[in-house]
Amino acid sequence: MPRYVIEREIPGAGQLSQDQLQAIAQKSCDVISDLGPKIQWVESFVTDDKIYCVYNAPNKEIIKQHAELGGFPANRIEEIRNVISPVTAESRATVDS
Numbered sequence: 001m002p003r004y005v006i007e008r009e010i011p012g013a014g015q016l017s018q019d020q021l022q023a024i025a026q027k028s029c030d031v032i033s034d035l036g037p038k039i040q041w042v043e044s045f046v047t048d049d050k051i052y053c054v055y056n057a058p059n060k061e062i063i064k065q066h067a068e069l070g071g072f073p074a075n076r077i078e079e080i081r082n083v084i085s086p087v088t089a090e091s092r093a094t095v096d097s
Contacts, residue, residue, distance in 0.1 A: 003042070004063055006053040007076040014048040021046070024072065031070045039066060054080070 010016075016024075032039055039062050042054040057063050060077045067074035 001040075001056045001058060003080040004055050004057055004060065005078050005080055006055060006063060006067075006074050007078075008051040008053065008067075008073045009049065009075045010051055010073065011049050013046050013051050016046070027070050028066070028072075031066050034069070035062065035066060038062060 028041060032041060038058055040056040042056060044051050044053040055063055055066075060079075063077050064074055
């Protein structure tokens with residue numbers, strides 16, 4: 001299933017309390033439950049004014065629907081084409097050895 005990163009512009013996101021973050025997370029989970037197993041929230045990263053979320057979903061449309069039903073923005077939705085990390089550099093060195 002495709003994986004997406006969603007950029008949500010939420011001014012002051014980094015100042016949200018644990019209770020506020022819990023309420024947002026619960027709303028997201030409720031909407032996902034209503035939409036069914038075709039969409040899965042993987043994790044989110046909170047910065048000062050944005051929240052970046054990673055979701056597994058069949059397409060961008062269901063992510064847009066999730067945002068509309070949840071009442072939170074989805075300012076940008078991009079499909080993740082690949083993932084790299086420090087391990088990526090190591091695998092090339094191993095092949096060349």
